[in-house]
Amino acid sequence: MSAPVRLGLVGAGRIGRIHAGSVTQIPDVELVAVADSDEAAAASVAGESGARAVSVDELLADSALRGVLIATPTEFHAAQIGQAANAGKVIFCEKPIALDMQVARCCVFEAARSEVPLMIGFNRRFDPSFRRLREAIDGGRIGDVELVQITSRDPAPPPLSYIERSGGLFRDMAIHDFDMLRFLIGEEIVEVAAMGTAAIDPAIGNAGDVDTATVMLRSSGGRLALVSNSRRACYGYDQRIEVHGSGGMVSAGNPVATTVELAGREGFMTDPLGHFFMERYADAYRQEIETFCAVVRGEEVDYPDGWDGLAALAVADAATESLATGRMVAVSDVSGP
Amino acid sequence: MSAPVRLGLVGAGRIGRIHAGSVTQIPDVELVAVADSDEAAAASVAGESGARAVSVDELLADSALRGVLIATPTEFHAAQIGQAANAGKVIFCEKPIALDMQVARCCVFEAARSEVPLMIGFNRRFDPSFRRLREAIDGGRIGDVELVQITSRDPAPPPLSYIERSGGLFRDMAIHDFDMLRFLIGEEIVEVAAMGTAAIDPAIGNAGDVDTATVMLRSSGGRLALVSNSRRACYGYDQRIEVHGSGGMVSAGNPVATTVELAGREGFMTDPLGHFFMERYADAYRQEIETFCAVVRGEEVDYPDGWDGLAALAVADAATESLATGRMVAVSDVSGP
Amino acid sequence: MSAPVRLGLVGAGRIGRIHAGSVTQIPDVELVAVADSDEAAAASVAGESGARAVSVDELLADSALRGVLIATPTEFHAAQIGQAANAGKVIFCEKPIALDMQVARCCVFEAARSEVPLMIGFNRRFDPSFRRLREAIDGGRIGDVELVQITSRDPAPPPLSYIERSGGLFRDMAIHDFDMLRFLIGEEIVEVAAMGTAAIDPAIGNAGDVDTATVMLRSSGGRLALVSNSRRACYGYDQRIEVHGSGGMVSAGNPVATTVELAGREGFMTDPLGHFFMERYADAYRQEIETFCAVVRGEEVDYPDGWDGLAALAVADAATESLATGRMVAVSDVSGP
Amino acid sequence: MSAPVRLGLVGAGRIGRIHAGSVTQIPDVELVAVADSDEAAAASVAGESGARAVSVDELLADSALRGVLIATPTEFHAAQIGQAANAGKVIFCEKPIALDMQVARCCVFEAARSEVPLMIGFNRRFDPSFRRLREAIDGGRIGDVELVQITSRDPAPPPLSYIERSGGLFRDMAIHDFDMLRFLIGEEIVEVAAMGTAAIDPAIGNAGDVDTATVMLRSSGGRLALVSNSRRACYGYDQRIEVHGSGGMVSAGNPVATTVELAGREGFMTDPLGHFFMERYADAYRQEIETFCAVVRGEEVDYPDGWDGLAALAVADAATESLATGRMVAVSDVSGP
Known part of the structure; x- marks a missing residue:
């Protein structure tokens, strides 16, 4: 049996909470850290998932953490994708990547340059x-x-x-x-x-x-x-x-x-x-996160990537x-x- | 082209009126006579169908009339089936043939003895x-x-x-x-x-x-x-x-x-x-009367007969x-x- | 009871035949004449409806005929609407009035000038x-x-x-x-x-x-x-x-x-x-022709007119x-x- | 927050496994022990649920365990209900209680005498x-x-x-x-x-x-x-x-x-x-076990009891x-x- 997939969540709002819930239902996957500028929100979601509430920097610095779910408002996606790519994390980011096409392109290029998979949250x-x-x-x-x-x-x-x-x-x-x-x-x-x-x-x-x-x-x-x-x-x-x-x-x-x-x-x-x-x-969100876990594990699966997002x-x-x-x-x- | 099928209707109530309406929609079939103890009802249905209002006896005595539709209350079925069978008419009778099994059997036997087809109104x-x-x-x-x-x-x-x-x-x-x-x-x-x-x-x-x-x-x-x-x-x-x-x-x-x-x-x-x-x-009633017309013409068709009624x-x-x-x-x- | 509405049909193709069939199902309406350049088609439809096969000129010259159904190919609509309007007939014409907007407009104006209602065949x-x-x-x-x-x-x-x-x-x-x-x-x-x-x-x-x-x-x-x-x-x-x-x-x-x-x-x-x-x-076509009959009778009914066609x-x-x-x-x- | 409800499962077959799965999805409930005469089956279900595989006697002797789910073949229900009632456990038992009415009645009486709730598995x-x-x-x-x-x-x-x-x-x-x-x-x-x-x-x-x-x-x-x-x-x-x-x-x-x-x-x-x-x-089974947990907690809920089983x-x-x-x-x- 493979070691569990350890994930971090950035963004503890409505959709972040859904993803956290999905993670708890998937075997061999753990949510270990949750970050949000609203620390109470982060603590709440972390508490329900057995994770720690941390800062984004701490989260990305955790080398045990292989994948990160970005569920912040769109305006923060670009910076966080860049940071996560630099940290070598496999990235899941909610749609849209960014409101501006040039910015979105930079995100996709940055993930490509860091050779980390970037999955976009087209849950449907x-x-x-x-x-x-x-x-x-x-x-x-x-x-x-x-x-x-x-x-x-x-x-x-x-x-x-x-x-x-x-x-x-x-x-x-x-x-x-x-x-x-x-x-x-x-x-x-x-x-x-x-x-x-x-x-x-x-x-x-x-x-x-x-x-x-x-x-x-x-x-x-x-x-x-x-x-x-x-x-x-x-x-x-x-x-x-x-x-x-x-x-x-x-x-x-x-x-x-x-x-x-x-x-x-x-x-x-x-x-x-x-x-x-x-x-x-509900089913789709869980399947989406299961697929992301497969991406993190390096399995060959079909998923919506950065180019789909663009x-x-x-x-x-x-x-x-x-x-x-x-x-x-x-x-x-x-x-x- | 074959000569038109000429039919008589005995009973000008609710269901008689439906059958009269069906007859008018079928090509090469004519309703020529309508009988009912309520003469006004007979006249009304006859008027709408281009038929004559007559007595049952007159109706059955009309040698041009090859088939008769019996749509009277159940208590009159037996006598009218008997009369129609004796007159050599092909018979359509509403269900049930009679409330009493012995009476119903007699009706079926009488039609058989007279060698006239007896179709029962199982419209469904x-x-x-x-x-x-x-x-x-x-x-x-x-x-x-x-x-x-x-x-x-x-x-x-x-x-x-x-x-x-x-x-x-x-x-x-x-x-x-x-x-x-x-x-x-x-x-x-x-x-x-x-x-x-x-x-x-x-x-x-x-x-x-x-x-x-x-x-x-x-x-x-x-x-x-x-x-x-x-x-x-x-x-x-x-x-x-x-x-x-x-x-x-x-x-x-x-x-x-x-x-x-x-x-x-x-x-x-x-x-x-x-x-x-x-x-x-509505469709079934029309198909039913079309089938009866085929029976009158002597065609080989599947229809609910007296034995089905019994x-x-x-x-x-x-x-x-x-x-x-x-x-x-x-x-x-x-x-x- | 009002006198029956007498109608003529110009065009004995597929849709003309449907309209002829509808007319036979409506009480107090008669199809009296059918015209088509294909005389066999006209004769066939006329035969089924108890009407005469005639030329368009004869049809429009029949003063007993109050309304005309135009069911010819679109290229003939304009001329026939004009002719029928001049003859003072109430007009039903299949859609489209004409392929050319100027021509179509002329048709509508001509009907308006002749003060004859023009109904367009928007059956739906x-x-x-x-x-x-x-x-x-x-x-x-x-x-x-x-x-x-x-x-x-x-x-x-x-x-x-x-x-x-x-x-x-x-x-x-x-x-x-x-x-x-x-x-x-x-x-x-x-x-x-x-x-x-x-x-x-x-x-x-x-x-x-x-x-x-x-x-x-x-x-x-x-x-x-x-x-x-x-x-x-x-x-x-x-x-x-x-x-x-x-x-x-x-x-x-x-x-x-x-x-x-x-x-x-x-x-x-x-x-x-x-x-x-x-x-x-099927129901819509019959209702359409019933409505046209009401128009012919001068009743106040809602119908698609020439302006709708334009x-x-x-x-x-x-x-x-x-x-x-x-x-x-x-x-x-x-x-x- | 109340202490978690601790449950034991007797019977690790198809339906036992379903119930074990339901328990893991309900917050504040733990499956702590699983018993089955087929020890491998017990171990398997226990392993998936974080429970221990034990004998029935051990399971019932565990005073921390407040409720027991009986999911064995019907012929074992009576003895196990009796044992569980004597041990003062709140009981959930699959239907039917027993094939023989007298035996089933004894079960219900025994639970009543021990003043333990008996819920029957009418999942629908x-x-x-x-x-x-x-x-x-x-x-x-x-x-x-x-x-x-x-x-x-x-x-x-x-x-x-x-x-x-x-x-x-x-x-x-x-x-x-x-x-x-x-x-x-x-x-x-x-x-x-x-x-x-x-x-x-x-x-x-x-x-x-x-x-x-x-x-x-x-x-x-x-x-x-x-x-x-x-x-x-x-x-x-x-x-x-x-x-x-x-x-x-x-x-x-x-x-x-x-x-x-x-x-x-x-x-x-x-x-x-x-x-x-x-x-x-699937939903019904989970709701059923949630309801049983409420029964164990002593809440007032509607549930199918022994009398319903009889x-x-x-x-x-x-x-x-x-x-x-x-x-x-x-x-x-x-x-x-």
């Missing part, structure tokens, strides 16, 4: 239903892919303070869908058109962002895709994909918490959807540009040389 | 979904049938006056399910156990009947079946079947009027079921006996020699 | 499920509409000869979706972006058309919409709509021919979708322009003054 | 969907319960050696459904009729058991129920319930592993059901008797004084 790739979509596509079950439709709606908008620092809906939210699209069809996105509106809250519009958006995309192989996003769905977290091919269609819908159906005079009623990503992607960000940049200019945008025009 | 055999169930079974899609479950619930009880003359829930309502069972598995029912209660309306209990019932059955080949019946389902007319076999299951559910789904804070809501048999079995009645009698005595009942014990 | 407005969508929206069941997604896929491409004369996928096929969008949200479309590809058959591409397309639209009120189209869906005619609003979502899916489900080792299998529009929209065509023109230029297109830029 | 009571059924019923969502239908099918029969010692299908398998029925309607079952057959494997019939069965039941309040059981369902573990009441119906179906649907020429295909109880009731066994005895005699059986006739 690990959802059992979405994985099955890709298996069906790769297995030729629907022939050549022609058109993909992704619906992705949050239950309710985040606080305005979050939105203001988020880089906008496309970099913060739709980036998951752009990555999913690349994951499913195995091609790059070359052209993007986006429309958007602040239909839910004018304050979001005043902050320069939209809360409701549609994106139309074309891949290098000429496949088409539609993405629809909203920051609000009162019936719950709505995450659906359908993929049309020359030989059929494969789709994945929303899982339900119970199979209870109530029939009455008004009709048949089933449950609303689960509230949000913590419930919906590619999705480039699509998000193109969508942002399209929204701002009212023009269709070639991804190569925004992603630069 | 013509429902597209239920036909597909039988095709799946006959095509070996589920292997050997082991267990059948039939759910059959009316939206609301009929008037007490109807119930009092109905012969009881098993002869009036469950008889459809007993016929369906025979239709699907192609075997006779040999043993029956029934339970029942007047859960909806004590007046139904006072009238000696039940409004909620369960029946357990065994076929000659040892296959098992469950039937559940109720005179009430506030969410609409509920008609479902599932058939389990050694190699799988095939089921048929309830069709819906629209595919509209409304998602809100409380969950996902779809339509209640269609109100009653007129909507649910067999289903025998099962209903056994269920009635089981309910009354609290014992499991062999169908041979009630159906006599 | 009469689909029971889609009507219920609009009722739900109008009834405030989902709050303010924010985003609409329409999926519309044919089972298989039409012959190349048809495509070559069709005006392209957007004017021929997506025009239904553009009309549906206007019908549901009650607003005009102001901006369009389209992508497309000839994924099914390169010959379609060589003919200058696409067979797979996506359209993104914005309405005058800032609502967003996505339309996805394909000329092929091997699982059947796929027609779905979902409408997201501030207070929920309402959707309509595909009806099924039977409710049969087969469960086996591989999973649960249900029927493919109905083959094509004749089955799917508006949908303008959106199709904008989509065509967007596809050709790779730019987002303002509808006002193509629809002219 | 803890399934989230089934709990919601009861909440809906208790909350008056469907009015008065009139009829319950339970479908319960295993994917494949157990080994013949298991069946021979199982007490028969009703005591081994249907007993879960009988308990569920009592759980849902809150009434005792008073009358039972059963039919059964060895349709899957004649060897099961030769062993005196059936593999396919139907049971019809009546409760003290006159409510009716149908249970259908099979030892085989090639499409997976099939566990469904529907409850009909005066004001509606509430049902719970089968959860699915993924929401993937594949549409092709043949139709729409979804996943088969999860393989068996370990997957289907009541379900009495229904199973009555069904067994009905099957053997071909008569409807009053539960009071078999359960004795």
Whole structure:
């Protein structure tokens, strides 16, 4: 039996706590240290996981620690990726790598130069239903892919303070869908058109962002895709994909918490959807961290890496540009040389 | 092109009107005469169908008329079948043939002696979904049938006056399910156990009947079946079947009027079921009359005949006996020699 | 009782035959004359409907005939609308009015000048499920509409000869979706972006058309919409709509021919979708013609008129322009003054 | 914070292993000892749980251990319940308590005399969907319960050696459904009729058991129920319930592993059901053990106790008797004084 994988966590907020929880469920993996500028948060998460609360420097200086999970706000990713790469740690970083493409590129290059794997937190790739979509596509079950439709709606908008620092809906939210699209069809996105509106809250519009958006995309192989996003769905977290091919269609819908159906005079009623990503992607988050552990162990596994992070960000940049200019945008025009 | 099939209708009530409507939709078939003791009803149905309102005697004396649809209350079936058989007409008669097995037998024998086909109105055999169930079974899609479950619930009880003359829930309502069972598995029912209660309306209990019932059955080949019946389902007319076999299951559910789904804070809501048999079995009623027309023309078609009517009645009698005595009942014990 | 509505049919092809069939099912309406340059086709449809096969001139000269159904290929619509308007007939014309916006406008003006109602064959407005969508929206069941997604896929491409004369996928096929969008949200479309590809058959591409397309639209009120189209869906005619609003979502899916489900080792299998529009929209076609009869009778009913035809065509023109230029297109830029 | 609950496990087979796994997932609970006559099995389960492998006597002698999970074959339950009761441990015992009613009664009395809680392993009571059924019923969502239908099918029969010692299908398998029925309607079952057959494997019939069965039941309040059981369902573990009441119906179906649907020429295909109880009731098993921990802590919680075990066994005895005699059986006739 191999020695346990020892991990550190930087960032003890909502998503950091989810990752810490995943680690405790995986055999032969230990969370040994947690760092956060909010020391109480770090102590709380550390306490639940049997880890120590430390500073980022201490965490990275611990030579027993082979991998680090970066779950801080996006603005800290670049510096922490650089530091972790220099310390020779295998890195898991939440999406997006950075809001600025040049900065994100530097991160990826730095990890490459340090020869440490950099995995990006595109958790949806690990959802059992979405994985099955890709298996069906790769297995030729629907022939050549022609058109993909992704619906992705949050239950309710985040606080305005979050939105203001988020880089906008496309970099913060739709980036998951752009990555999913690349994951499913195995091609790059070359052209993007986006429309958007602040239909839910004018304050979001005043902050320069939209809360409701549609994106139309074309891949290098000429496949088409539609993405629809909203920051609000009162019936719950709505995450659906359908993929049309020359030989059929494969789709994945929303899982339900119970199979209870109530029939009455008004009709048949089933449950609303689960509230949000913590419930919906619970399995996916655990699989994601299991995969990261395999990366740390040096196993050959498929995972979203820094180049995937850059590619999705480039699509998000193109969508942002399209929204701002009212023009269709070639991804190569925004992603630069 | 063959000459049109000319039909007469005896009984211009609810179900007679449905059959008249079906006739008008079938090419090369004409409803030429309608008889009912309620002359206004006869005139109304005749008017809508381009037929004449006549007496039963006149109707049966019309030599141009080759087939007759008997849609009167059950108590008149026997005499009218006899009369129609003597007149050499091909006969369609609503279920049940009669409430009394001896009387029903006489009807069947009389039709046989007169060498006229007698078709019984087991309309559900013509429902597209239920036909597909039988095709799946006959095509070996589920292997050997082991267990059948039939759910059959009316939206609301009929008037007490109807119930009092109905012969009881098993002869009036469950008889459809007993016929369906025979239709699907192609075997006779040999043993029956029934339970029942007047859960909806004590007046139904006072009238000696039940409004909620369960029946357990065994076929000659040892296959098992469950039937559940109720005179009430506030969410609409509920008609479902599932058939389990050694190699799988095939089921048929309830069709819906629209595919509209409304998602809100409380969950996902779809339509209640269609109100009653007129909507649910509209297609089946038309197919049934088309089949009768084929019988009239002398074509080789599969249809529920008098023997089917007797067999289903025998099962209903056994269920009635089981309910009354609290014992499991062999169908041979009630159906006599 | 009012005198029966007498109608004439110009065009005895596939869709003409459907309309003739609908007329025979509606009480108090008669199809009296059928015209088609293919006299055998006219005679065949006339024969089935109890009508006479005549020339277009004869048909329009018949003063007993109050309404005319124009179901000829699009290139004949303009002349026949003009002729029928001059003859004072109430006009039903299949979509699109014409492939050229100026021509289409002339048709609408001509009908207006003759003061005859002109109804356009947007049959989907009469689909029971889609009507219920609009009722739900109008009834405030989902709050303010924010985003609409329409999926519309044919089972298989039409012959190349048809495509070559069709005006392209957007004017021929997506025009239904553009009309549906206007019908549901009650607003005009102001901006369009389209992508497309000839994924099914390169010959379609060589003919200058696409067979797979996506359209993104914005309405005058800032609502967003996505339309996805394909000329092929091997699982059947796929027609779905979902409408997201501030207070929920309402959707309509595909009806099924039977409710049969087969469960086996591989999973649960249900029927493919109905083959094509004749089955799917059978009810809608009949309701459409019933509505036209009401228009003929002078009743106050809601129907898609010439302006609706122009508006949908303008959106199709904008989509065509967007596809050709790779730019987002303002509808006002193509629809002219 | 309270001291951790320390538990011992007797029986390290399939179900013992599941319970051990549940314990490790519950905070503040420790599995400290595992006993099994198969010492290797005990050691294996103990190793995975951080517990010691010990003898039953050692386990019960450990005064730090407050509760014991009995997961041995049924024939050992009685002796171990007695021993554990004498040792003053809070007891969780798998169903059935014993195959013989007198023995089972002794167990319950012994626990009562020792004043230790005895919880019986009716895991399905803890399934989230089934709990919601009861909440809906208790909350008056469907009015008065009139009829319950339970479908319960295993994917494949157990080994013949298991069946021979199982007490028969009703005591081994249907007993879960009988308990569920009592759980849902809150009434005792008073009358039972059963039919059964060895349709899957004649060897099961030769062993005196059936593999396919139907049971019809009546409760003290006159409510009716149908249970259908099979030892085989090639499409997976099939566990469904529907409850009909005066004001509606509430049902719970089968959860699915993924929401993937594949549409092709043949139709729409979804996943088969999860393989068996370990997957289907994973949540329920964990909730069950959490509830037992609450019982150990002395909290006021609702749990299936010894009397529930006896009541379900009495229904199973009555069904067994009905099957053997071909008569409807009053539960009071078999359960004795």
